[in-house]
Amino acid sequence: xxxxxxxxxxxxxxxxxxxxxxxxxxxxxxxxxxxxxxxxxxxxxxxxxxxxxxxxxxxxxxxxxxxxxxxxxxxxxxxxxxxxxxxxxxxxxxxxxxxxxxxxxxxxxxxxxxxxxxxxxxxxxxxxxxxxxxxxxxxxxxxxxxxxxxxxxxxxxxxxxxxxxxxxxxxxxxxxxxxxxxxxxxxxxxxxxxxxxxxxxxxxxxxxxxxxxxxxxxxxxxxxxxxxxxxxxxxxxxxxxxxxxxxxxxxxxxxxxxxxxxxxxxxxxxxxxxxxxxxxxxxxxxxxxxxxxxxxxxxxxxxxxxxxxxxxxxxxxxxxxxxxxxxxxxxxxxxxxxxxxxxxxxxxxxxxxxxxxxxxxxxxxxxxxxxxxxxxxxxxxxxxxxxxxxxxxxxxxxxxxxxxxxxxxxxxxxxxxxx
Amino acid sequence: xxxxxxxxxxxxxxxxxxxxxxxxxxxxxxxxxxxxxxxxxxxxxxxxxxxxxxxxxxxxxxxxxxxxxxxxxxxxxxxxxxxxxxxxxxxxxxxxxxxxxxxxxxxxxxxxxxxxxxxxxxxxxxxxxxxxxxxxxxxxxxxxxxxxxxxxxxxxxxxxxxxxxxxxxxxxxxxxxxxxxxxxxxxxxxxxxxxxxxxxxxxxxxxxxxxxxxxxxxxxxxxxxxxxxxxxxxxxxxxxxxxxxxxxxxxxxxxxxxxxxxxxxxxxxxxxxxxxxxxxxxxxxxxxxxxxxxxxxxxxxxxxxxxxxxxxxxxxxxxxxxxxxxxxxxxxxxxxxxxxxxxxxxxxxxxxxxxxxxxxxxxxxxxxxxxxxxxx
Numbered sequence: 001x002x003x004x005x006x007x008x009x010x011x012x013x014x015x016x017x018x019x020x021x022x023x024x025x026x027x028x029x030x031x032x033x034x035x036x037x038x039x040x041x042x043x044x045x046x047x048x049x050x051x052x053x054x055x056x057x058x059x060x061x062x063x064x065x066x067x068x069x070x071x072x073x074x075x076x077x078x079x080x081x082x083x084x085x086x087x088x089x090x091x092x093x094x095x096x097x098x099x100x101x102x103x104x105x106x107x108x109x110x111x112x113x114x115x116x117x118x119x120x121x122x123x124x125x126x127x128x129x130x131x132x133x134x135x136x137x138x139x140x141x142x143x144x145x146x147x148x149x150x151x152x153x154x155x156x157x158x159x160x161x162x163x164x165x166x167x168x169x170x171x172x173x174x175x176x177x178x179x180x181x182x183x184x185x186x187x188x189x190x191x192x193x194x195x196x197x198x199x200x201x202x203x204x205x206x207x208x209x210x211x212x213x214x215x216x217x218x219x220x221x222x223x224x225x226x227x228x229x230x231x232x233x234x235x236x237x238x239x240x241x242x243x244x245x246x247x248x249x250x251x252x253x254x255x256x257x258x259x260x261x262x263x264x265x266x267x268x269x270x271x272x273x274x275x276x277x278x279x280x281x282x283x284x285x286x287x288x289x290x291x292x293x294x295x296x297x298x299x300x301x302x303x304x305x306x307x308x309x310x311x312x313x314x315x316x317x318x319x320x321x322x323x324x325x326x327x328x329x330x331x332x333x334x335x336x337x338x339x340x341x342x343x344x345x346x347x348x349x350x351x352x353x354x355x356x357x358x359x360x361x362x363x364x365x366x367x368x369x370x371x372x373x374x375x376x377x378x379x380x381x382x383x384x385x386x387x388x389x390x391x392x393x394x395x396x397x398x399x400x401x402x403x404x405x406x407x408x409x410x411x412x413x414x415x416x417x418x419x
Numbered sequence: 420x421x422x423x424x425x426x427x428x429x430x431x432x433x434x435x436x437x438x439x440x441x442x443x444x445x446x447x448x449x450x451x452x453x454x455x456x457x458x459x460x461x462x463x464x465x466x467x468x469x470x471x472x473x474x475x476x477x478x479x480x481x482x483x484x485x486x487x488x489x490x491x492x493x494x495x496x497x498x499x500x501x502x503x504x505x506x507x508x509x510x511x512x513x514x515x516x517x518x519x520x521x522x523x524x525x526x527x528x529x530x531x532x533x534x535x536x537x538x539x540x541x542x543x544x545x546x547x548x549x550x551x552x553x554x555x556x557x558x559x560x561x562x563x564x565x566x567x568x569x570x571x572x573x574x575x576x577x578x579x580x581x582x583x584x585x586x587x588x589x590x591x592x593x594x595x596x597x598x599x600x601x602x603x604x605x606x607x608x609x610x611x612x613x614x615x616x617x618x619x620x621x622x623x624x625x626x627x628x629x630x631x632x633x634x635x636x637x638x639x640x641x642x643x644x645x646x647x648x649x650x651x652x653x654x655x656x657x658x659x660x661x662x663x664x665x666x667x668x669x670x671x672x673x674x675x676x677x678x679x680x681x682x683x684x685x686x687x688x689x690x691x692x693x694x695x696x697x698x699x700x701x702x703x704x705x706x707x708x709x710x711x712x713x714x715x716x717x718x719x720x721x722x723x724x725x726x727x728x729x730x731x732x733x734x735x736x737x738x739x740x741x742x743x744x745x746x747x748x749x750x751x752x753x754x755x756x757x758x759x760x761x762x763x764x765x766x767x768x769x770x771x772x773x774x775x776x777x778x779x780x781x782x783x784x785x786x787x788x789x790x791x792x793x794x795x
Binding site: 061062098099100102104105106107109110111113114117118129130131134135137138139142143154156157194195196199200203221223224419 | 456457458461462465522524525526527586589590592597598599600602603604605612613691692693695697698734737738741742744745
């Protein structure tokens, strides 16, 4: 190969990478500008100390996860703002230090360490994917620092230095399954993205199905970012399950639901229960493509509490009337408030004291009252099943009525004893 | 005076290299640990791991002309080999239970898969880190180069291998940890990874390995073999007509680069504490080549420097501009490749040439004292 050829090839490669980065960044860049300014100014005054308490905000602001994680960062900044306006914690203002996890697990570990050892943050709010949480876990444990993680996950974890503000399996997936069974579903087909959350969740679903006389007709995984669902949909049409349990994540949902509708399968024929599709994703899929399908979460923008009306109004005031709120965003908002309450109660930001103070703490969240579990540091949360409406909102059709105790290892379920 | 002249010779011979190498070694082994805090020193250890890959790419691509776009494969093979051993060490220390790595328990694996069994032995794991990538590269290389596949076709092939490897890793969650990869390492051959002093020791170890790898690669490039390798790059057919077997020459460089990437992966695991498919796919593999292009592919030292500079710039830019740093990094790549096609090595060469010509012009303006000295 001549020297010119190599140079040109490299130039093309570099341009391709830049373009990919630009595309990934585009989704978030519009809403980011104001928050980015806060980030820049805070890191500039990083060592001012004294009258401010620093906290870390560590989400992916670039890469494939940016589109989801940026929304959580926004709601966390809103919560920090609210607390600061009402006097801060321990009489000091909270100062967010924003870092980019870049949808890259080792980067999450690096930035977590940076927040702890360089910025000396009192706590960090961050993560979305299970992989990013698993990458950060040893960092927080070895530094004895606190991480608040806002997204529903597959359970089977209980780190002493992580607070889990999203649902664990028994607060989301199992209610979803029970609802389908109640609706008369006797057979299920499992569809998921190929990574840890869907695979582990499906392992639990299969154990549940054995105990509940529900037949699993098939289990299919596609790579993250996969968009060609023709084959999978014909398998679904052949198997004719009563319902589909969907653990696809990210962009794949857009392709899956569009192609499902294109194949003429309606929500009435074959309801698809999703656990990773919230208001934000519905907007991306297009409400007309997914209307009528059920989802399982703990919070919807339509959840009817005074706290939620206040939260939705404050969010839209700050970020624009066209923005929606979703379950992970609510969890992000709630976990900042819970940390602040625990710090006030402890009278200190010391992680051990905050952990002690957080035990049994309650907070009137937009989803209703939540409570921190005494032992496993997950939240008591109300399970809610909703159906997607043609306007993109989600209407609640079933609720557990009261907060369900978190049980990450499913110890209270006989069928789960072998997991 | 004579010894001074020997230590600081004018030309770029062996002596000049020794001086530069000693300075670099002193900077890495003495100055950096003295100046940097624990966190930054650990980051430097990571950049040095990446620099080891870059030295390998400098060898295969810069000297051998093979555009290796799939080094993630070999980096991953080494990294997983070391990660598997470290996970097993920790599992063996567990007080009770089936003594399986954590991710196997939550993936529903009940007994240790056969592939993992030999990695209980430290000697096997260490050997596998380097030898497995080398053997894989040797087999692949022999098949590819014997068919006289080169240029863009070779680049695409090597990249496809990295992509396939990632798909296998993600699909076999029970065996490999899936997308999460291997995480949560506590110790590395007796070093406690949560202990700052042990981490400093680990840095020194990585720095020594890096310097050793660099010396080996440099020796290889300067040997007669290195000359044939460059000849293969520039005129493969002529080399063949002269009676050499270009396949064998290229396979050796390719396997060498793979072994270095594997070694880098093995060191990366204790330094960063994670090994996952996200580090090995197409994009990370291309990034590895970009470091080398940015530094200067024909000069090993600059190839390594490219990796360190890009790693450092990535950290620094992303800390300064958390939401816009990718644009800055992209702009950096474009500027260097558009205006300095030979990378920073070319820039430095040009600067040296200018300084030299400036000096010689000055010298020719005042020639008299020089001549007098020489005459005396």
